[in-house]
Amino acid sequence: MANVMKEFVEANNSFLPSVYREIVKEEKGNILVSPLSAETVLALTHSGCRGQTAEELRIALHLPDDPAKIQSAVKAVLSELSDLKTNEGCKLFIANKMYIRKDFSIKDEFQKIASEVYFSTSENIDFAMNVRAAETINSWVEKVTENKIKNLIHSQVLDEFTRVILVNALYFKGAWIEKFHLTNTKKTKFYKSRNEVVKVDAMANRPSQNFSICISKELKAKLLQLPIHGDASMVFVLPDKRLGLADLESKIDKVFFPHVFYKTEVTVLLPKFKIEHQTNFTAILRNLGVHRIFSDDDADLSGIAGEKGDLLVNEILQKTFIDVSEEGVEAAAATDLKIPIPYCGRKHRPQKFIADHPFIFYLKVKDMIIFAGRVTEPYY
Structure with a gap:
């Protein structure tokens, strides 16, 4: 079965x-x-x-x-x-x-x-x-x-x-298994494009908190995996460059391919979005x-x-x-x-995952991707 x-x-x-x-x-x-x-x-x-x-x-x-x-x-x-x-x-x-x-x-x-x-x-x-x-x-x-x-x-x-x-x-x-505290949420810049910058509400984690991350040279991106109760997780795929979304999307098959994550200290800043x-x-x-x-x-x-x-x-x-x-x-x-009718990973050292520009995300349950998308305008 x-x-x-x-x-x-x-x-x-x-x-x-x-x-x-x-x-x-x-x-x-x-x-x-x-x-x-x-x-x-x-x-x-x-x-x-x-x-x-x-x-x-x-x-x-x-x-x-x-x-x-x-x-x-x-x-x-x-x-x-x-x-x-x-x-x-x-x-x-x-x-x-x-x-x-x-x-x-x-x-x-x-x-x-x-x-x-x-x-x-x-x-x-x-x-x-x-x-x-x-x-x-x-x-x-x-x-x-x-x-x-x-x-x-x-x-x-x-x-x-x-x-x-x-x-x-x-x-x-x-x-989230590790929730973001509301008191840590702050206004920050989000670079929508080369010439357009907006202020958004971004969630921040506690200092010295460990998360699962993958540094992909092939994708020229970082992947952050946040665990959710019920054998679920959400993965955020952030291009290394602020204008790197198009290049990342040209390799979309590999974006959704299983990746190798490792746990390390990560500083996270992630915009809220609907x-x-x-x-x-x-x-x-x-x-x-x-x-x-x-x-x-x-x-x-x-x-x-x-x-x-x-x-x-x-x-x-x-x-x-x-x-x-x-x-x-x-x-x-x-x-x-x-x-x-009619594959990725580096030596364990503190990392930063600052999502201040467009990114891709996907939500999976028991390895099944049930939602996926991209954020270019993190309005909430």
Whole structure:
């Protein structure tokens, strides 16, 4: 089982750099994405795809070429992560739900996979009553993300032709094992660009405090790992140069690759930040070679319902939220998919990690990266 889980973790963590690269092509500011939220709902969709439609999606998601392996891995990972719900100092909630048109019949096999593998519930809904339907879906998402994700889906994208809406919602709240004291937080300069400097609230640690750090010559960056209750941690990747973010992002695969950390005395200054972000996964997947699932002529989702050509995917949106402060981290994500008709380390010595310019971060639980992003504007 451990090997099966490892495959899904690796698939998720490999999917992330591909997604990150696509997002930064279009966006200049803060970004935040949840690879796990997207990977989960897309893997569920994949289980209902057939032929080349399934193969294109499988390759983009880095999934193994064996449906049984995928299902075993997903079930094992979701079961393992769900154990964190009751962990003191850490709360992780992952939920999947299918909204099905009131008179539309989902195939029994897909319904079984959704329920037994993805722990997904289902609800029949009248999409023609689009305002009410959107309110129903959004209220569920708000509830499971502690009101952090609002208005995931707009009523305009729902109509009488909508057959199925697949939604994944993910909420995480974790306390730092070594908290930052509020009294140490201070105003400091943050260099957004060569010519723009702003004042931000930055968290500072106690003197002579040890943290896990990695000095990467390859990335020309320092990595700081802060442990969170519940076998979780957050990693901050700070370029050595104030204008080094673009160079760091050009090696994004290696940024998210496992690194070797060592514990030493570190002086930390880290800005507080909140990010809300929306990602259009439809465009991202197209750029990653997924085309058939969006095509009137080629989409084969017959494992979900009907025959080839009866269903296609026309929208995959994700909304994310993260709050990094003295107490810890709070984050949430929701992804909806609409289906209508047609190595590093140095000798141990005191280090400084002064995050006074743009950086990358990622949040992981049991080696699974569940959120990642960058901070160019640390507003709080």
